[in-house]
Amino acid sequence: MKEILILMFSAIFIENFIFSKFYGCCPFMGVSEKPSNALGMGMAVTFVMTVSSAVTQLLYTKVLLPLGLDYLKIIAFILVIAGLVQFIEMFLKKFVPSLYNALGIFLPLITTNCAVLGAALVNIQEGYTFAESVAFGFSAAVGFTMAIVIFAGVRARLRFAEPPKPFRGMPIALITAGLIAMAFMGFSGMSIG
Amino acid sequence: MDILIAALIFAVLGAVIGALLAVASKAFEVPVDEKAEKITAVLPGANCGGCGYSGCAALAEAISKGKAPCGSCTVGGDEVAEAVAEIMGVKAEKTVRMRAQVMCSGTLDKAKHKYIYEGIENCIAAMQLGGGSKVCPNGCLGLGACAQKCPFGAIEIVDGVAKVDYHKCKGCGVCVATCPKHIIKLVPFDSRVYVGCMSVDKGAVTRSYCESGCISCRICEKNCPTGAITVKDFVASIDYDKCINCGKCAEKCPRKVIHFAKPEVSNGVKAVADSKDRE
Known part of the structure; x- marks a missing residue:
C-alpha cells in the first residue's frame, strides 16, 4: 500500500507528465484557454487514462507477452485505446448523457493522445503490476489535470497583461509553461519513502 | 511462422474490437432528431449566443422541439428563418434585421x-x-x-x-x-x-x-x-x-x-x- 501511495505522489508531482516528461503538451497548449474547458479535458484524460492503463496492462501481460509479441506493443496499444475511447463515448452518450455533454467533445481529442499511450508504455517499462498500473495511470492523469488547470488560470490572467508585441499570444504562454515547469523541478529534490 | 501468428493475433484483435464497436453502436444508439441536425446545418454556426441559447446546436434543438420560434436566430435574419421554417414545415414570420x-x-x-x-x-x-x-x-x-x-x-x-x-x-x-x-x-x-x-x-x-x-x-x-x-x-x-x-x-x-x-x-x-x- 505504501509503495502505491509513493508511486501516486511521484506521478502527480515529481514526474508530472507535462512539466517533467513533456507528454500531452498538445492538449496542454490547445485546451487551456479557459479553466472550465481545461477541467473538462483533465477529467476526460483521467477517465480514459485510468481505464486504458488497466486494459493495456492486461493485454500486455496476458496476451502479448505469452505469445512473444511484445515488440508490437505500441500498435496493439494504439488499436485498443482508440477502440476503447470510441466505446466509452458511445456508452456515455447512451447511459450518462450529462457526463457525455461535459466530456463529449474532449473524448475524440484524446483517442491517440501521447499522454494516454505514454502512461501505458511507462507501465510496461517499469514492470508495474495491475494495481500499480491503474494507480499510476490515474495519478499521472490527476497530475495532468492539475497542470492544465493551473496553466489555464495563469492564461486567464495573461489575457489582460500587456507583454511586448512579439510575445503576445502563444509565445508568452510557452514562456509561462516553462516557468511553471521550472517551479515543479523543486519537487524533484524531494526524497520520499 | 512468427510473422503469421503476429498477423493473425492482430487480425483477431482488430476484428474483436471492430465487432464490439459495431454491436455497441447498435446497442447504444441514441435516436438523433433529424430536424435538429438539419436546422443546425442551416444556422450560421457562429455560436455567438445572441439567441439566448448556448450555441447554434442548442438553438436547433429548441426549435425542433417547438420551444423557440423559427426566426430566433438574430444573426441569420430572414434567409435563415425561411430555411428553418421550411425544415419545420411552417410559414416563416418576418424578422427585423x-x-x-x-x-x-x-x-x-x-x-x-x-x-x-x-x-x-x-x-x-x-x-x-x-x-x-x-x-x-x-x-x-x-x-x-x-x-x-x-x-x-x-x-x-x-x-x-x-x-x-x-x-x-x-x-x-x-x-x-x-x-x-x-x-x-x-x-x-x-x-x-x-x-x-x-x-x-x-x-x-x-x-x-x-x-x-x-x-x-x-x-x-x-x-x-x-x-x-x-x-x-x-x-x-x-x-x-x-x-x-x-x-x-x-x-x-x-x-x-x-x-x-x-x-x-x-x-x-x-x-x-x-x-x-x-x-
Whole structure:
C-alpha cells in the first residue's frame, strides 16, 4: 500500500507528465484557454487514462507477452485505446448523457493522445503490476489535470497583461509553461519513502 | 511462422474490437432528431449566443422541439428563418434585421476625463476605478470590452469611442450584454438616425463635461413630424417603430448629438444606405 501511495505522489508531482516528461503538451497548449474547458479535458484524460492503463496492462501481460509479441506493443496499444475511447463515448452518450455533454467533445481529442499511450508504455517499462498500473495511470492523469488547470488560470490572467508585441499570444504562454515547469523541478529534490 | 501468428493475433484483435464497436453502436444508439441536425446545418454556426441559447446546436434543438420560434436566430435574419421554417414545415414570420449602435459621441476631443487611466485595457476593469476615466457616467470608455467579445470582429475603437462596422455586424447582441456602461443598443438595420448620447444628467451638467452631450432642449421633440422622439430623463430617445428616417431631428439638434446618415453619404454608414438600395 505504501509503495502505491509513493508511486501516486511521484506521478502527480515529481514526474508530472507535462512539466517533467513533456507528454500531452498538445492538449496542454490547445485546451487551456479557459479553466472550465481545461477541467473538462483533465477529467476526460483521467477517465480514459485510468481505464486504458488497466486494459493495456492486461493485454500486455496476458496476451502479448505469452505469445512473444511484445515488440508490437505500441500498435496493439494504439488499436485498443482508440477502440476503447470510441466505446466509452458511445456508452456515455447512451447511459450518462450529462457526463457525455461535459466530456463529449474532449473524448475524440484524446483517442491517440501521447499522454494516454505514454502512461501505458511507462507501465510496461517499469514492470508495474495491475494495481500499480491503474494507480499510476490515474495519478499521472490527476497530475495532468492539475497542470492544465493551473496553466489555464495563469492564461486567464495573461489575457489582460500587456507583454511586448512579439510575445503576445502563444509565445508568452510557452514562456509561462516553462516557468511553471521550472517551479515543479523543486519537487524533484524531494526524497520520499 | 512468427510473422503469421503476429498477423493473425492482430487480425483477431482488430476484428474483436471492430465487432464490439459495431454491436455497441447498435446497442447504444441514441435516436438523433433529424430536424435538429438539419436546422443546425442551416444556422450560421457562429455560436455567438445572441439567441439566448448556448450555441447554434442548442438553438436547433429548441426549435425542433417547438420551444423557440423559427426566426430566433438574430444573426441569420430572414434567409435563415425561411430555411428553418421550411425544415419545420411552417410559414416563416418576418424578422427585423438589427444592428448594434454605440449611443455615445464623446470622442477624445469632445468629452472630459477625470484622470488618465493606465490600467488593464478593458472597460470592465476601468469601471472599478470610479466608473472609468470619463467624467460622463454614461460615456463610452473606449477600452474595447465590446470589441474583444464581438464574435464577428465588427467593433473597433475610433477616437476613444467604440464604432460598429455595419457591414460586419450581425446584430447578435453580445456587445449589448458586455458593455459595462450599457450604452450599446440594438437598432433596426435600416434606421439612419440615432441619438449619440445616453447621459441622464441635467443639461447644464452634461454641457460641463461633454461637447456632444444631449442637453434635453427638446428641439428634436418639437420638430419630429411623427412624434417618434421623446426626451425623458434629460436625454432624447427614438422610438424606431414611429421613426420615418426623415432626419429633421438631426438637422435641428443644436449640439449635433443626433446623427443622421443621408443615403448618399458614405462615411462609415454606407451599409445603411446600401440597405435602402436592396429594397
